[in-house]
Amino acid sequence: MNRRTFLRRGMAGGAVLILGAGGLAAIPTKDVATPTRALVVLSKRSFQVLVAFATRVLPWGSDAVKVVHGVDDMLRCAPSEAHRDFNDLLGLFENALPGLIFDGRVLPFTRLSPAAQDAVLRHWRDSRVEVRRTGYQALRRICLAVAYTDEALWPPIGYTARPVDSLRAIAYDDSKAGVAP
Amino acid sequence: MTKLALVRASKNVVDGSTSGDLDLKAEVCVVGTGAGGAVTAAVLAEAGLDVLMLEEGGYYTSDDFTMREKDSLPHLYQEGGARATKDLAISILQGRAVGGTTVVNWTTCFRTPEDVVAHWRDAHDVKGFAYADLVPHWEAIEKRLAIAQVDESTLNANNRKLFDGCKKLGWSVETLRRNVHACMQTGYCGLGCPVNAKRSMLVTMVPDAIDAGARLVFRARADRLERRGNAITKLEATLLDSAGIAPTGKKLTVTAKRFVMSGGAINSPALLLRSGIDDEGRVGARTFLHPAVGSAAVYDDDVFPYAGAPQSAASHHFAHRGGEVGFFLEASAWYPSLMGGAAPGFGGEHLAFLKDTNKTAVHVAIAIDGFHDEVAGGRVGLRPSGAPVLDYPISAHLWRALRFAHKRMAELQFASGAKEVRTLHDPGVVVRAPGDVDRVLDAAPFAIGRVPVFTAHQMGGCAMGDDRARAVVRSEDLRHHAIENLYVIDGSVFPTSLGVNPQESIYGLARLMATRLAARK
Numbered sequence: 001m002n003r004r005t006f007l008r009r010g011m012a013g014g015a016v017l018i019l020g021a022g023g024l025a026a027i028p029t030k031d032v033a034t035p036t037r038a039l040v041v042l043s044k045r046s047f048q049v050l051v052a053f054a055t056r057v058l059p060w061g062s063d064a065v066k067v068v069h070g071v072d073d074m075l076r077c078a079p080s081e082a083h084r085d086f087n088d089l090l091g092l093f094e095n096a097l098p099g100l101i102f103d104g105r106v107l108p109f110t111r112l113s114p115a116a117q118d119a120v121l122r123h124w125r126d127s128r129v130e131v132r133r134t135g136y137q138a139l140r141r142i143c144l145a146v147a148y149t150d151e152a153l154w155p156p157i158g159y160t161a162r163p164v165d166s167l168r169a170i171a172y173d174d175s176k177a178g179v180a181p
Numbered sequence: 182m183t184k185l186a187l188v189r190a191s192k193n194v195v196d197g198s199t200s201g202d203l204d205l206k207a208e209v210c211v212v213g214t215g216a217g218g219a220v221t222a223a224v225l226a227e228a229g230l231d232v233l234m235l236e237e238g239g240y241y242t243s244d245d246f247t248m249r250e251k252d253s254l255p256h257l258y259q260e261g262g263a264r265a266t267k268d269l270a271i272s273i274l275q276g277r278a279v280g281g282t283t284v285v286n287w288t289t290c291f292r293t294p295e296d297v298v299a300h301w302r303d304a305h306d307v308k309g310f311a312y313a314d315l316v317p318h319w320e321a322i323e324k325r326l327a328i329a330q331v332d333e334s335t336l337n338a339n340n341r342k343l344f345d346g347c348k349k350l351g352w353s354v355e356t357l358r359r360n361v362h363a364c365m366q367t368g369y370c371g372l373g374c375p376v377n378a379k380r381s382m383l384v385t386m387v388p389d390a391i392d393a394g395a396r397l398v399f400r401a402r403a404d405r406l407e408r409r410g411n412a413i414t415k416l417e418a419t420l421l422d423s424a425g426i427a428p429t430g431k432k433l434t435v436t437a438k439r440f441v442m443s444g445g446a447i448n449s450p451a452l453l454l455r456s457g458i459d460d461e462g463r464v465g466a467r468t469f470l471h472p473a474v475g476s477a478a479v480y481d482d483d484v485f486p487y488a489g490a491p492q493s494a495a496s497h498h499f500a501h502r503g504g505e506v507g508f509f510l511e512a513s514a515w516y517p518s519l520m521g522g523a524a525p526g527f528g529g530e531h532l533a534f535l536k537d538t539n540k541t542a543v544h545v546a547i548a549i550d551g552f553h554d555e556v557a558g559g560r561v562g563l564r565p566s567g568a569p570v571l572d573y574p575i576s577a578h579l580w581r582a583l584r585f586a587h588k589r590m591a592e593l594q595f596a597s598g599a600k601e602v603r604t605l606h607d608p609g610v611v612v613r614a615p616g617d618v619d620r621v622l623d624a625a626p627f628a629i630g631r632v633p634v635f636t637a638h639q640m641g642g643c644a645m646g647d648d649r650a651r652a653v654v655r656s657e658d659l660r661h662h663a664i665e666n667l668y669v670i671d672g673s674v675f676p677t678s679l680g681v682n683p684q685e686s687i688y689g690l691a692r693l694m695a696t697r698l699a700a701r702k
Contacts, residue, residue, distance in 0.1 A: 014295075026403075035333055036668070039621070056527065056528065057527040057531075058526065058528075059528070059531065059532045060528075060532075070251075073255070074254070074255065074261045075261075075263070076255075076261070076424075076426050077255055077260045077261030077262075077263065078260045078261065078263055078264075079260070079564055079566055079568035079570075080564060080568075081564045081565060081568070081570075082260075082263075111398075115509060118528075121527060125607060125608065126575050126608075130268075130628075130629050130630055131268075132630075133629065133630025133631065134268060134269040134270065134629060134630040135269075136630070137269070137361060137607065137630055137633070138269050140527060140607075141522040141523070141633075142263065142522070144521040144522050144524070144527075144531065145262075145518045145519070145521050145522030146518070147521060148250075148517040148518045148520070148521030148522075149250045149251035149254075149517070149518045150251075150517070151249075153521075154517055155533070156532070156536070157517070157535040157536055157538045158536070158538050158539040159487065159517050159538055159539075161248065161249070161487075161517075162248065162369075164248055164249075164375065165245050
C-alpha cells in the first residue's frame with residue numbers, strides 16, 4: 001500500500017468508522033494554539049494537530065507556534081499534491097478511530113495527555129506499517145529542521161555560527177569573481 | 182557595484198517575476214543554468230551563437246548568502262529543501278537558483294572514472310566519445326574553476342578523522358580536489374558561498390555566457406515543449422513571483438532553432454514527460470541517486486564539524502565490490518537545521534544527540550547505484566499538477582550494502598579515536614566499542630522509515646547511448662534520437678551513477694558536447 005492509498009483509505013476508513021461508532025470519532029480537535037498569521041498550506045485543524053505534535057517533539061523552550069508557521073512557509077515550496085498529503089497525514093494522526101485501531105487510544109491526539117501523546121509518537125515511529133513510520137518521520141524531521149533554523153536553539157548544542165558581517169569585512173573583492181584566477 | 186551585481190543588472194538579464202508576457206527568439210534555448218546549462222550556454226555564446234538561458238530559480242549572489250539555513254533553504258533548494266522520493270524514504274538535496282546545484286554543493290570535484298566511461302561504452306552503447314575526448318575539456322574547466330587538490334594540512338577535524346581512520350585501517354584515502362579560489366574555510370558551501378571563493382557556475386560560466394552576449398530569464402519555469410513531427414517548435418514557460426512559488430499570470434514563449442534541456446536529473450525528464458515525450462517509458466527511467474547514509478561518532482577531543490571546508494577527503498576503498506553494491510566514504514557538512522532534522526528521537530533523546538555536536542564527526546557512505554540489476558535506479562513520473570516525483574525503490578541488495586557500509590564507517594570512526602558511534606536510526610542505535618560493531622549493526626533495522634537515507638547526487642533519467650531502443654539521446658552529441666533539434670546536456674544523460682561526486686563529470690561532458698554543437702552552427 002503506497003502512501004497516498006494509505007492516507008486516502010485511512011481517511012475513508014475513519015469516515016466509515018465515524019458512522020459506525022457514533023460519537024467516538026466525532027470528538028473535535030482541541031484548539032491548542034492560535035495562529036499568529038494567515039496559514040497558506042496548513043488547514044486550521046492541521047495547524048492545531050501540528051502544534052500539539054511539535055510541542056512534544058521540539059526541545060524545551062521552543063516556540064511550537066512559530067515552528068509550525070515555519071513549516072507552513074516551507075511547504076509553500078512543495079507541489080500542491082504534497083500540501084494535500086500533508087494535511088491528510090495530520091488528519092490521520094489526529095483521528096481517534098484510526099488511533100483506536102492502530103494505537104489503542106480513544107481520543108484525538110490533541111486531547112491526549114503529554115505522556116499519552118508520547119506513546120502515540122512511539123507507536124507511529126515503531127509501526128510495522130511503513131507509511132506510518134515515514135509519515136511520522138516526515139512530521140518529526142520537518143518540525144526539528146525548521147526549529148533549528150532558530151539561532152536561539154544553537155547555544156544549548158554548542159553550535160557557534162560565524163557572524164555574517166565579520167566575514168563581509170574581510171571577504172575578497174568579488175569583482176574578481178567573474179574572471180579566471 | 183560588484184562585478185556579479187553588474188552582471189545581474191545587465192540588460193541581457195530579465196527577472197521573470199517583474200516581467201510582462203515575453204515572446205523571445207534565439208538560435209539556442211538552454212533550460213537550466215547549473216553545471217550542464219551554464220557551461221553549454223557559455224561555450225555556445227562564446228562561439229557567436231544567440232543563446233537564451235531560462236532558469237526557474239532566483240538570481241542570488243554572495244550579498245544574499247547569509248550563512249543561515251532559514252534564508253538558503255527556501256531560495257536555493259528544490260522544494261525548499263524538502264524534496265523527497267515518492268515514498269518519503271530518501272531526502273533529495275538539489276539546487277534551484279541561477280547556477281543550479283553548483284551554488285550549494287560542497288565543492289568536491291572528480292573527473293569521471295575511466296572504468297565508468299568504459300562500462301558505458303561496453304554495456305550502454307556509449308560510443309560517441311572516449312575518455313580521452315573528455316580530458317582537454319576537464320583541463321579547461323579545471324583552469325577556469327581553479328580546481329585543485331587540497332593540502333592535507335587544511336583538512337578540518339571532521340575530514341581528518343575520516344582520513345586518519347582509513348589510513349589506520351589500511352584503506353585507500355585521498356584528499357579531494359575542490360573548485361575554490363582563496364577559500365576562507367567558512368564551512369558554508371552548502372548555503373551559498375558568502376565570499377565567492379567557490380567557483381560555482383554562478384560566478385564563472387553564467388557571467389561568461391552573459392559577457393559573451395547570452396540572455397537570461399530567471400523565475401521562468403519551463404512547462405512544456407511543443408513538438409511538430411521531428412522538431413520542437415517552441416517552449417512555453419510560466420513566470421513566477423519573486424519567491425519563486427506562485428505564477429505571476431504572465432507567460433514566456435520561446436522559439437529557437439535548437440533546445441537544450443539542462444534542468445538536471447529529475448527536472449529534465451519531467452519536462453520531456455510534460456511535453457508528451459516518454460520514448461516508450463525510457464524517459465525518467467534509470468534515475469540514480471548515490472543513496473547515502475550517515476554515521477556520527479563522538480570523540481574526546483574537539484571536532485567542530487561545521488568549521489572549515491565540509492569535504493576535503495574521501496575513500497573509494499569499497500567502490501568495487503563485485504556482485505555487491507560498492508560505495509565511497511566522505512565527510513558530511515554540518516548545519517543546525519540539516520542535523521536537527523537528521524538526528525534521531527524527540528525531546529530529551531534528540532537534544533542529547535545534538536549536545537555533543539562539537540565533539541562529533543559525521544561521515545557518509547554513498548552507494549554506487551546503476552551497476553547491478555537489483556539496483557537499477559528509480560523512475561521520474563509526474564504528479565497531476567505536472568510536478569516531478571521520483572519513485573526509487575530501495576532493494577534488499579541496496580539495504581545490504583548500506584548496512585555493510587555502516588559497519589565500515591563505524592570501524593574507521595573507532596580507528597580514528599571515537600569513543601562512541603551513533604547511527605541516525607530512529608530509535609537511535611549506538612555502538613560503544615569496536616568489538617560491538619557487527620553485533621549491534623547486524624541487529625539494527627535497515628528499512629524505510631527506520632534509518633534516514635538521502636541524496637545530494639542526482640543522475641540519469643534521459644540516458645545517452647547509441648541503441649535507440651534503450652537510450653533517450655545519442656552519445657555523439659546528446660541529441661534526442663528522434664527529435665532533431667532537442668538536446669539534453671546535464672547529469673540526466675548518465676546511463677549509470679558515477680561513483681564520484683558528479684559536478685566535474687557534467688562540466689566536462691557539457692563542454693565537449695557544446696563544443697561539438699557550436700561546430701555545427
